[in-house]
Amino acid sequence: MRLPKTLEKISEFFRRLPGIGKKTADRLSLYLLQMPQEDLENFSQNLKQLKTTTKKCRNCLNLTEEDICPICQDEKRDQSIIMVVETPLDLLAFENGQIYEGVYHVLYGKIDPLNNIGPDDIYLKELFERIKNNIDQLKEIIIATDPDMEGEATAMYIRDKIKEIDTEEKLKITRIASGVPIGANIEFADYMTLKKSIQGREVFK
Amino acid sequence: MRLPKTLEKISEFFRRLPGIGKKTADRLSLYLLQMPQEDLENFSQNLKQLKTTTKKCRNCLNLTEEDICPICQDEKRDQSIIMVVETPLDLLAFENGQIYEGVYHVLYGKIDPLNNIGPDDIYLKELFERIKNNIDQLKEIIIATDPDMEGEATAMYIRDKIKEIDTEEKLKITRIASGVPIGANIEFADYMTLKKSIQGREVFK
Numbered sequence: 001m002r003l004p005k006t007l008e009k010i011s012e013f014f015r016r017l018p019g020i021g022k023k024t025a026d027r028l029s030l031y032l033l034q035m036p037q038e039d040l041e042n043f044s045q046n047l048k049q050l051k052t053t054t055k056k057c058r059n060c061l062n063l064t065e066e067d068i069c070p071i072c073q074d075e076k077r078d079q080s081i082i083m084v085v086e087t088p089l090d091l092l093a094f095e096n097g098q099i100y101e102g103v104y105h106v107l108y109g110k111i112d113p114l115n116n117i118g119p120d121d122i123y124l125k126e127l128f129e130r131i132k133n134n135i136d137q138l139k140e141i142i143i144a145t146d147p148d149m150e151g152e153a154t155a156m157y158i159r160d161k162i163k164e165i166d167t168e169e170k171l172k173i174t175r176i177a178s179g180v181p182i183g184a185n186i187e188f189a190d191y192m193t194l195k196k197s198i199q200g201r202e203v204f205k
Numbered sequence: 206m207r208l209p210k211t212l213e214k215i216s217e218f219f220r221r222l223p224g225i226g227k228k229t230a231d232r233l234s235l236y237l238l239q240m241p242q243e244d245l246e247n248f249s250q251n252l253k254q255l256k257t258t259t260k261k262c263r264n265c266l267n268l269t270e271e272d273i274c275p276i277c278q279d280e281k282r283d284q285s286i287i288m289v290v291e292t293p294l295d296l297l298a299f300e301n302g303q304i305y306e307g308v309y310h311v312l313y314g315k316i317d318p319l320n321n322i323g324p325d326d327i328y329l330k331e332l333f334e335r336i337k338n339n340i341d342q343l344k345e346i347i348i349a350t351d352p353d354m355e356g357e358a359t360a361m362y363i364r365d366k367i368k369e370i371d372t373e374e375k376l377k378i379t380r381i382a383s384g385v386p387i388g389a390n391i392e393f394a395d396y397m398t399l400k401k402s403i404q405g406r407e408v409f410k
Contacts (some may be wrong), residue, residue, distance in 0.1 A: 001270065002297070002300070003254050003293075004258070004268050004269050004270045005258075005299070006251050006254060006255050006258045006259055006270065007249075007255065007259055007268060009251045010248070010251050010255065012253065013244070013247075013248045013251075016240070017233050017236055017237075018232060018236055019229070020232070020233075020234075023294075024224070025296060026294060026297060027223060027224075028222050029221070030292075030293060030294060031222055031223055032222075032252065032255060033256060033259060033268075035221070037256050039218070039251055040253060040256065041251045041252075042214075042218075042253065043214075043215070043218045043252060044212045044249035044250070044252045044253050046211050046218075046247070047215065047245045047246075047248060047249045047252075048245060048249050049211060050211050050212065050215065050237060050238065050245065051238060051245065053209070053210075053211045054209050054211055054212055054238060063208065063209050063235075063238075064209050065209045065210055065211065081410060087235075088208075088235060088385055089231060089232060089235060092208070092231060093208070095207075108291070112242065121302075126305065130207075133370075159270050189227055195348050
């Protein structure tokens with residue numbers, strides 16, 4: 001004996017989501033029983049139309065319900081700086097901090113040969129096309145892929161390709177800083193992070 | 206700037222579920238974009254009908270799509286033993302183990318005066334009614350509320366009330382054992398658990 005049929009199907013669906021195990025899925029499903037019917041119906045409606053309403057921005061590939069996303073449309077953003085990120089969640093992390101005034105390009109992944117993801121499997125072609133077409137308006141490309149092995153390899157690949165496009169070396173190509181996270185304990189930092197924190201040290205004014 | 210509208214609404218819904226914060230909600234919502242449209246529609250359909258199809262068993266209050274749940278209908282189960290549990294998830298935990306052959310009674314909570322939950326706010330009246338009506342067929346009531354303060358208080362309340370009903374003392378009233386969990390380290394167990402583990406010690410055969 002498990003849950004009643006409908007609940008069981010809902011729990012099975014939850015279990016397919018990342019990071020949700022059997023017990024959590026059951027707990028979430030049962031919780032839904034206490035929610036107002038109206039809220040469940042609105043949620044259902046949103047789920048149904050999710051994939052048709054949500055598109056990728058024609059310019060930067062960020063998720064949007066319009067052709068061009070609000071960031072690319074925003075005249076206050078500096079269109080001469082493109083930050084390359086792996087996922088829309090990475091973009092969101094920077095946006096939540098309100099620490100960046102340029103625009104983005106979302107790759108939807110990183111080069112990962114072990115998992116059979118090559119340069120053509122992510123939105124790299126679109127990035128290079130965009131840089132090529134706008135080279136006169138661009139000043140800087142910030143590469144903000146994850147500082148892990150695949151992210152580093154992707155960053156290097158992007159850097160080399162941009163250099164091929166930007167033969168006059170007009171563009172500044174930068175990489176986000178790595179080091180000990182703010183608020184963390186140095187004693188718990190790993191060797192590579194500490195090494196980066198020394199290599200990237202700055203004059204302390 | 207946050208997520209596109211539909212995604213944002215989906216993320217807001219997820220955030221209302223227990224244990225799901227903003228970042229997890231965002232991650233789950235974005236994951237949905239990769240799922241087949243058909244699966245999203247099936248899930249939507251199940252959500253819509255969840256509250257109408259899922260009812261409480263007339264006998265034990267377990268969740269079911271029928272009038273009487275499969276456990277109460279099962280002729281192989283011992284109807285003379287009732288295990289009283291707080292929630293359908295607790296019932297499921299025992300059922301997953303396939304370690305219990307009797308039937309259940311689900312309270313949907315515990316007596317918790319600090320949160321204004323009294324005996325009338327959970328399905329206790331139904332339990333006592335059921336015991337009264339079936340006293341001749343019943344042999345044992347196992348009280349399996351949580352071994353925390355409110356669960357203990359609820360267990361004592363149930364025990365005293367059953368004694369009032371069962372004036373001839375026909376029924377065995379038992380409480381699930383507490384002690385150091387199997388596989389755990391004694392060194393990390395708390396004082397109360399250790400005390401229980403000594404009080405409840407058994408002859409080691």
